[in-house]
Amino acid sequence: MPTKTDILDLYFMDSRYKLLDIAAYLDRLDRHDGELDFRQRGFDKALAAMQAPPTGKSRAQAVLEALSDHSTEPADAATIQFAFGAPQDS
Amino acid sequence: MNYIEPHAHMVSRTTADYQAMAMAGCVAICEPAFWAGFDRGSVEGFRDYYRQLTEYEPARAKKFGIPHFTWLCINPKEAEDAGFGREVLSIIPDFLDAPTVLGIGEIGLNKNTKNELAIFEEHVALAVKHDLPILIHTPHLEDKLKGTRLIVDSLKNANVDPGRVIIDHVEEHTAGIVLDAGFWAGMTLYPESKCTPGRAIDILETFGNENIWMNSACDWGISDPLAVAKCSIEMKKRQYTPELIQKVVFDNPKKFLSQSPNFRI
Numbered sequence: 001m002p003t004k005t006d007i008l009d010l011y012f013m014d015s016r017y018k019l020l021d022i023a024a025y026l027d028r029l030d031r032h033d034g035e036l037d038f039r040q041r042g043f044d045k046a047l048a049a050m051q052a053p054p055t056g057k058s059r060a061q062a063v064l065e066a067l068s069d070h071s072t073e074p075a076d077a078a079t080i081q082f083a084f085g086a087p088q089d090s
Numbered sequence: 091m092n093y094i095e096p097h098a099h100m101v102s103r104t105t106a107d108y109q110a111m112a113m114a115g116c117v118a119i120c121e122p123a124f125w126a127g128f129d130r131g132s133v134e135g136f137r138d139y140y141r142q143l144t145e146y147e148p149a150r151a152k153k154f155g156i157p158h159f160t161w162l163c164i165n166p167k168e169a170e171d172a173g174f175g176r177e178v179l180s181i182i183p184d185f186l187d188a189p190t191v192l193g194i195g196e197i198g199l200n201k202n203t204k205n206e207l208a209i210f211e212e213h214v215a216l217a218v219k220h221d222l223p224i225l226i227h228t229p230h231l232e233d234k235l236k237g238t239r240l241i242v243d244s245l246k247n248a249n250v251d252p253g254r255v256i257i258d259h260v261e262e263h264t265a266g267i268v269l270d271a272g273f274w275a276g277m278t279l280y281p282e283s284k285c286t287p288g289r290a291i292d293i294l295e296t297f298g299n300e301n302i303w304m305n306s307a308c309d310w311g312i313s314d315p316l317a318v319a320k321c322s323i324e325m326k327k328r329q330y331t332p333e334l335i336q337k338v339v340f341d342n343p344k345k346f347l348s349q350s351p352n353f354r355i
């Protein structure tokens with residue numbers, strides 16, 4: 001099994017650049033006019049969930065669950081064919 | 091290293107992709123029926139698609155020495171029109187005797203609707219009637235968790251042998267739901283959505299190496315027909331032994347797919 005140092009060697013630079021991309025994306029949203037919508041509210045919840053995942057959940061699970069529809073009944077009909085990436089009630 | 095690509099939409103790929111996959115060590119390609127990026131206008135459009143899957147693609151793959159297999163169904167997006175879905179379902183038995191058909195798939199849900207679920211259940215009944223394995227597509231992004239739960243509940247109610255069902259496109263929040271219920275799980279290496287190679291290996295480390303495979307699901311979207319081969323290199327970087335890499339990219343898919351009498355490599 002790889003050690004923490006092995007994982008850092010493999011993934012630190014890649015994760016560093018992805019982190020910076022998220023920071024720059026949030027700055028970009030701040031800089032531009034208009035309104036945020038449910039997608040960014042879901043994103044903010046996911047960021048918080050990543051920092052403090054519920055007991056028994058990994059960070060990745062917490063992020064995915066923050067960005068999931070938690071309703072349980074089948075929908076009456078499809079109004080769109082695609083998915084947004086965050087639930088519309090975020 | 092030899093590997094099996096258990097989920098690829100080659101109708102959307104170039105012949106050069108077949109060549110690249112052969113060079114990368116791909117020894118079998120399995121192609122589930124899916125949404126072509128647009129809604130087809132008639133049942134005959136599906137008949138032509140099934141002919142493409144059972145006649146044309148095997149011939150195209152054979153030029154590169156790769157056996158090509160297929161799964162048949164109407165995908166959940168087009169099954170939202172349940173009347174149309176049933177008309178298409180009625181022609182599927184015409185193709186089930188083709189020598190490269192493995193089973194029914196990729197059926198499943200897209201927006202988790204009542205009609206999608208009804209047509210899903212009719213496909214499951216068709217598979218049971220013909221004693222065929224099932225390959226299942228789980229919905230995208232925010233719809234995946236709910237869809238996976240609905241699918242697992244529906245299959246439990248139908249008393250289907252979970253060892254003959256693979257539920258594909260699992261991620262960290264759904265892999266446990268699928269594997270704990272005894273089903274096989276598929277991980278899809280797809281840019282922008284689904285899994286990166288790094289995350290797919292994390293899922294193996296978290297949930298184990300049994301009853302799980304990985305695929306590229308390469309199609310008309312931004313996707314990579316060599317994703318499985320590239321992930322096996324990532325596994326090597328993560329200090330997986332050659333035996334363990336082979337288990338995930340070859341032995342596991344071979345074990346599941348061999349439940350279809352038509353799967354021979």
Ligand SMILES: [Zn+2]
Pocket residue numbers: 097099122124196227307
């Ligand atoms: Zn697919």
